[in-house]
Every structure is written in C-alpha cells, then in structure tokens.
Amino acid sequence: MDEKAAVELLRRMKRIRMAEEAIAERYSEWKMRCPTHLCIGQEVAGAAVGLALRGDDMVVSTHRSHGHYLGKGGSLERMIAELYGKASGCSGGKGGSMHMIDLAAGFVGSTAIVGGTIPIGVGLGLSFAIKGTDQVSCIFFGDGAVEEGVFYESANFAALRKLPVLFVCENNLYSVYSNIRSRQPAGRAIHRMVGAMGMETRHGDGNDAVAVHEELQEVVAGIRAGNGPCFLELDTYRWREHCGPNYDNDLGYRSEAEFLAWKAKDPIPQLCERLLAKGVLTAAAVAAMEAAIAEEVEQAFAFAEAAPFPPPEAASAHLYKESPCREC
Amino acid sequence: MSRMLTFAKAVNEALFQAMSRDERVICYGLGVDDPKGIFGTTLGLKERFGAQRVFDMPTSENAMTGIGIGAALNGIRPVMMHQRLDFFLLALDQLVNNGAKWHYMFGGQASVPITIRLVVGQGWGQGPQHSQSLHAWLCHIPGLKVVMPFSPYDAKALLAASIEDDNPVVFIEHRWLHNTFGHVPEGPCRELLGKARVVRQGGDLTIVASSYMVLEALRCAEVLAAIGVDIEVVDVRTIHPLDTATILESVAKTGRLLVADGGWRNCGFAAEVLAVVTEQAFATLVCAPQRVTLADCPIPTSPVLAVDCYPDRRSMAERVCRMLATDPDFDKLFPPLETPRDVPDKSFTGPF
Numbered sequence: 001m002d003e004k005a006a007v008e009l010l011r012r013m014k015r016i017r018m019a020e021e022a023i024a025e026r027y028s029e030w031k032m033r034c035p036t037h038l039c040i041g042q043e044v045a046g047a048a049v050g051l052a053l054r055g056d057d058m059v060v061s062t063h064r065s066h067g068h069y070l071g072k073g074g075s076l077e078r079m080i081a082e083l084y085g086k087a088s089g090c091s092g093g094k095g096g097s098m099h100m101i102d103l104a105a106g107f108v109g110s111t112a113i114v115g116g117t118i119p120i121g122v123g124l125g126l127s128f129a130i131k132g133t134d135q136v137s138c139i140f141f142g143d144g145a146v147e148e149g150v151f152y153e154s155a156n157f158a159a160l161r162k163l164p165v166l167f168v169c170e171n172n173l174y175s176v177y178s179n180i181r182s183r184q185p186a187g188r189a190i191h192r193m194v195g196a197m198g199m200e201t202r203h204g205d206g207n208d209a210v211a212v213h214e215e216l217q218e219v220v221a222g223i224r225a226g227n228g229p230c231f232l233e234l235d236t237y238r239w240r241e242h243c244g245p246n247y248d249n250d251l252g253y254r255s256e257a258e259f260l261a262w263k264a265k266d267p268i269p270q271l272c273e274r275l276l277a278k279g280v281l282t283a284a285a286v287a288a289m290e291a292a293i294a295e296e297v298e299q300a301f302a303f304a305e306a307a308p309f310p311p312p313e314a315a316s317a318h319l320y321k322e323s324p325c326r327e328c
Numbered sequence: 329m330s331r332m333l334t335f336a337k338a339v340n341e342a343l344f345q346a347m348s349r350d351e352r353v354i355c356y357g358l359g360v361d362d363p364k365g366i367f368g369t370t371l372g373l374k375e376r377f378g379a380q381r382v383f384d385m386p387t388s389e390n391a392m393t394g395i396g397i398g399a400a401l402n403g404i405r406p407v408m409m410h411q412r413l414d415f416f417l418l419a420l421d422q423l424v425n426n427g428a429k430w431h432y433m434f435g436g437q438a439s440v441p442i443t444i445r446l447v448v449g450q451g452w453g454q455g456p457q458h459s460q461s462l463h464a465w466l467c468h469i470p471g472l473k474v475v476m477p478f479s480p481y482d483a484k485a486l487l488a489a490s491i492e493d494d495n496p497v498v499f500i501e502h503r504w505l506h507n508t509f510g511h512v513p514e515g516p517c518r519e520l521l522g523k524a525r526v527v528r529q530g531g532d533l534t535i536v537a538s539s540y541m542v543l544e545a546l547r548c549a550e551v552l553a554a555i556g557v558d559i560e561v562v563d564v565r566t567i568h569p570l571d572t573a574t575i576l577e578s579v580a581k582t583g584r585l586l587v588a589d590g591g592w593r594n595c596g597f598a599a600e601v602l603a604v605v606t607e608q609a610f611a612t613l614v615c616a617p618q619r620v621t622l623a624d625c626p627i628p629t630s631p632v633l634a635v636d637c638y639p640d641r642r643s644m645a646e647r648v649c650r651m652l653a654t655d656p657d658f659d660k661l662f663p664p665l666e667t668p669r670d671v672p673d674k675s676f677t678g679p680f
Contacts, residue, residue, distance in 0.1 A: 007420050008632070036465060058402070089435075090435075091433060091434045091437075092434075092435025092436070093435070093634065094432060094433050094434065094435050095433050095434060095435070099433045099434065101434040101435075101437055101438070103437055103438065107433055108401060108402075108438070109401075109438070110432075111425070111426065113421065113425050115425075116394070116421065116426060117394075117420070117426075119390070119391040119392070119393070119395045119397070119398060119422060120393070120395075120397055120398035120401065120426060121398060122395050122398060122441045123394060123395035123396060123397055123398020123399040123400070123401070123402075124399070124401065124402050125398075125400040126395055126398070126399045126404070127398070127401075127402035127403065127404045128402075129401075130354065130380060130399070131402075137398075149390065150390050150391050150394065150421070150422075153386065153388030153390060153391030153392070154388075154391040154394070154395065155390065156386055156388065156391075157385070157391060157392065157395060159388055176658070205348055236668065263631075283443070287461025290425065291641070310418055311387045318431055318432045318435060318436035319431075319432060319470055319471055320431070320471065320473070320495045321431050321436070321439040321494040322494075323492065323493045323494040323495065
C-alpha cells in the first residue's frame with residue numbers, strides 16, 4: 001500500500017477513535033442530549049471507504065455513523081455541535097447523532113431506521129447512471145439490515161440496473177443485544193447469500209485496515225468503470241454498549257472473553273505498529289499526529305460549547321422547501 | 329379552453345409536458361410501459377422519452393420509493409406510480425421516515441422533489457384490498473403534500489405543479505374519474521398547490537369534498553336545486569396542507585357544513601375539516617356540522633354489499649335535507665340509475 005495513503009488511513013482512524021472517546025468522556029455532562037451510537041472498534045470501514053472514495057462520491061449511513069461521516073471528510077466541529085443540539089450543528093440541531101449530513105464532503109445523510117438508507121443510496125446510484133457521471137454511491141449498514149426486506153429489494157434493483165453502488169456491510173454480530181445466531185441460520189455467510197443475487201461480493205477482516213483499503217481500491221475502480229454494484233462484508237465488533245458511552249458486557253448478552261478477543265485485534269495499533277516497523281512513521285510522528293487530532297477535537301468541543309442554540313421558532317422551519325411558483 | 333379531454337388523458341398530457349420541459353423528470357412504476365399504460369395515463373411516454381427516463385420496476389414498492397427519494401436528493405425529479413393506493417402501503421416507511429423528513433431533519437439542506445401517483449379503486453368487486461382511500465393517513469404527516477384532484481383540468485394543472493414542487497407530493501387519483509371529461513387547455517398549465525376552489529356557488533349549505541366526492545356533491549346539488557335548496561360545493565383539491573381560509577369563508581356565508589369524504593370516518597379527513605370549522609368558526613354555524621364517509625367496515629366484494637358502503641349524491645342529499653329540516657321524497661328525487669351502481673358509467677367494462 002502507498003505509504004502516504006497508509007499514514008492518512010491511520011490518521012483518519014485515530015481521528016474517529018479520539019473524537020468518539022472524547023464524546024464518551026463528556027457524555028455524562030448531559031450536554032449531548034441525544035441517543036449516541038459509538039463505533040469505537042469499527043473505525044476501519046469509515047476510514048478506509050472515505051479514503052478510497054472521491055470527494056464527489058456520495059455516502060449514506062445509519063444510526064452508528066460518526067466514523068463514516070468523519071472518514072468521508074465530514075466537519076468534526078459541526079458534528080459535535082450537532083450532538084450539542086446547536087444551530088451550527090451539521091443538521092442545525094434538527095438531527096443529532098443519528099441524522100448527520102455534510103454535503104460538501106459527499107455525506108448525504110444518516111438515518112435512524114435500520115436499512116432505511118439502503119434504497120436512498122441505490123437511488124443516488126440511479127441518479128449517477130441517469131446523469132452519466134462516474135460517481136460512486138456507498139451505503140453503510142450492519143448485519144441486522146440484511147434482515148430487512150428493503151435490503152433485498154434495493155440490492156435486486158442495483159444488480160438489475162448495474163448501478164454504481166458500493167454496499168458496505170459491517171457485520172458486528174449484534175443487532176442491539178441480539179446475536180446474529182438468533183437472527184440468521186447457522187452456516188450462512190451474508191456475502192455468499194448476496195452473491196446469489198447476482199452481485200459481486202467480497203469479504204474481509206474489518207480489523208485489517210490495509211487489506212480493506214486495498215480491496216476497496218479495486219472494488220471502487222470496478223464500480224466506477226461500470227461493472228455494477230459490489231457488496232463488501234467486513235467482520236468487526238462494537239466495543240461499547242449499543243447506545244451510549246459505556247461498556248455493557250455486564251448485561252450478559254455477550255461474554256467478556258468474546259469482547260477481549262476482539263479488542264486484542266484493535267485495528268489502530270495494528271496499523272500503527274506496522275507503519276512504525278516499516279519505518280514509514282516514527283514514534284515522534286505518531287505523537288505529533290495524535291497531538292494535532294487532540295487539538296482539533298478540543299477545538300470542536302469548544303466550538304460546540306460556544307455555539308448558540310437555534311431559536312425556538314426554528315422548530316417549525318424547514319417543513320417544506322419553498323418552491324418557486326412558475327408562471328403558466 | 330374549449331377542448332374536452334378525459335382526466336386520464338389530462339394526466340398523460342401533464343406528464344408529457346413535464347418531461348419535455350425538464351429532462352430531470354423520470355417516470356416509473358409497475359406497468360408504466362405496458363400496453364395499458366396505467367389506465368392510459370402513461371401511454372407513449374417511453375416511446376417519446378426513452379427507457380432511461382420511463383421504466384417498469386421490480387415489485388418492490390418500498391425500495392423503489394426510497395430509490396426515487398435518493399435520486400431526488402441528487403437532482404432527479406421522479407414521478408412514481410401505483411395502480412392502487414393499497415399496494416403503496418408497503419412503502420410508508422420510505423415515504424414517512426425519509427421522504428417527508430429529509431428536508432426538515434437535515435436543517436433544510438436537501439429536498440426531495442418526488443411525486444407519487446396513487447389510484448383509488450371503487451366498484452366492480454375491488455374488495456377489501458383494492459379500494460382503500462387512506463389519504464387521511466398521509467395528511468397526518470408533516471412535510472408531505474397531498475393532492476386529490478376532481479376535474480381533468482386540475483388533474484393536469486395540479487400534476488404539473490406537483491412535479492415542479494420541491495417537496496414530496498402524493499397525488500391521488502380516483503379510478504372513477506379517469507374517464508370523466510372536462511375542459512383542458514392544450515398548452516402547459518399549473519395551479520398552486522394548497523388552494524381549494526368553490527366549484528358551485530350556493531347560499532344554504534356548504535359541501536366540502538375532494539376527488540370523486542366532488543362529482544357526487546355536484547350531482548347532489550343539482551338534484552336539490554330543483555326543490556329550491558342552494559348548495560355551495562368546495563373542491564379541496566390539495567387536502568394537505570389544507571386551505572382552511574376558503575372553507576371558512578364558504579361556511580361563513582352558508583352557516584352549514586357537510587363534509588363528504590371517500591375515506592373512513594374514524595380520525596378521517598372529514599373529521600379534520602369539521603374540527604377546523606368548529607374550532608375557528610363555531611359562531612357562524614347555524615346547525616351542527618355533519619359528515620358522510622365510508623361505512624366503518626372494509627369494502628366487501630359483492631356489489632350488493634359494496635354499493636351502500638359509499639357516500640353518494642343521495643346519502644349527501646338525505647343529510648343536507650336533515651340539516652335544513654326539509655323532508656322531500658328521496659325516491660322521487662333519485663330514481664334508480666340506468667347503470668349499475670358498482671360502475672362509474674356505461675362506458676366502463678371492467679375489470680379494474
């Protein structure tokens with residue numbers, strides 16, 4: 001992998017991790033008053049996809065979207081301000097953690113209904129096909145979303161029309177507290193099932209950032225060349241509770257041992273050590289990278305704290321877009 | 329404006345003109361390019377505008393709605409169509425959670441200019457799952473616009489406006505209106521969404537109606553005129569957002585309100601109109617406002633069972649006369665029709 005790209009991959013993952021750790025640390029201040037789903041442990045997908053895509057490619061995502069948003073280049077300050085419910089939040093305080101947008105970065109939106117943005121992403125792909133551009137649409141979702149009917153409907157249409165769509169399924173084994181084995185039959189591999197629908201599929205280790213990025217380079221190039229959609233399943237694990245800043249292994253829906261086994265595969269030190277060993281990065285360079293991110297995170301929180309709340313009357317704004325009235 | 333056209337042809341013309349005017353407009357839905365062309369409304373579109381812009385779709389109502397919304401987010405203006413409203417219920421998630429919310433929940437940064445045409449069936453044994461007029465559900469959702477035209481002119485003018493609107497619009501067509509004739513100009517025409525229209529002036533009582541119910545209300549008014557009852561008919565046209573001003577103005581004049589609605593009574597559209605008028609103009613009412621709606625049961629299939637479930641000119645007239653404390657001979661006023669009551673007119677040959 002290109003050294004510069006590898007360093008950028010590490011930086012994006014660290015930025016996601018450090019921003020979310022700061023959210024977790026401050027969540028109990030009760031200033032971020034919205035359901036917040038952290039992706040700590042799952043940073044590879046957002047960082048690697050964001051790096052593999054072009055600025056004008058478009059992404060849609062789920063309730064657990066901080067990593068996807070930041071990975072694509074979304075504004076950190078506006079993300080934190082959105083969690084604070086501020087007017088300068090990325091959605092003006094209307095959305096919160098589960099409804100983020102940064103159109104300048106090509107992040108078209110994340111929503112809170114499982115599977116809800118899958119057809120939206122396919123529709124973006126359809127718009128590229130109609131307009132004849134070579135943009136790619138990327139849809140993030142989890143293993144639970146492939147249990148929704150809308151997934152099959154959307155994948156079918158993407159395959160039928162060979163649309164430029166990248167489906168990224170982060171399989172973290174749990175839908176809230178329900179293990180995949182109580183939801184899908186034993187022996188099923190999601191990517192193989194989807195392959196039977198007539199779509200190219202890949203399967204990767206969601207903790208191996210370099211391998212995922214390399215896979216993505218190839219996959220995105222293929223989609224851009226007009227080969228049709230591709231489905232990428234990544235094995236990964238959510239470290240913290242489904243929703244909120246804490247750990248929840250004490251609930252008993254999964255074992256501490258399972259968590260520790262996944263945590264040992266932490267993708268960030270894996271990549272960092274690899275780059276140190278190869279001499280691509282020095283310890284001092286890593287420290288400088290971390291210091292710069294810490295500074296940015298600190299500034300983002302300061303921005304969010306200082307930002308004004310929207311006025312109460314904003315609650316009834318943006319109900320409809322004002323349409324220009326054409327003359328007959 | 330002397331040319332007569334059917335409602336279906338007016339819809340077809342609106343689609344042709346919208347697609348000619350704006351290359352971002354696309355049309356899709358099950359059967360848009362089949363030989364019947366959605367009751368004739370989409371005939372010729374594919375030949376004229378090509379398969380890229382006019383296409384059949386998989387039987388996937390929910391995803392195909394979301395796909396339209398996604399395309400709309402990137403500047404496409406989809407017109408999606410369903411041959412029955414009932415089929416569209418599968419797509420409520422995408423319409424309500426995404427279509428109606430996207431502009432609002434992202435602080436006005438994006439919008440969803442999609443138009444969804446739904447057809448409401450009636451008669452010829454449509455039965456419980458091909459006849460539902462669930463427009464009231466859609467009126468409950470902030471962020472949606474819901475249009476229910478009655479006249480062929482409005483079918484053309486309001487569909488043009490719906491397609492040009494930057495918001496999601498549900499455009500509901502009653503199947504019994506498709507073959508009705510009216511004056512329709514040849515050139516492009518538009519009417520503002522959100523405006524009702526007084527389609528018949530009168531001084532004794534206001535009937536508020538939309539879609540096919542307007543036709544029945546006009547027939548009721550015509551019959552009652554013969555016994556000196558002077559009815560005003562308000563065609564709501566856009567049922568959400570509701571033009572309360574036009575309704576209130578009419579009721580202020582007549583003092584009596586009857587709402588005729590093709591949906592069910594409970595929490596229905598008629599209930600909303602009654603609530604608005606009693607809240608805002610109670611003092612102008614000289615008697616309790618009333619409503620005629622579908623009977624509170626699913627629509628059965630047998631014509632013998634189905635016909636009396638629907639409000640019609642006679643049930644409206646009976647209610648009007650009660651409100652005016654007159655008691656004419658209704659059997660004389662409404663002699664049996666030449667055509668069976670489970671079809672709209674003699675030209676109708678079924679099956680749907």
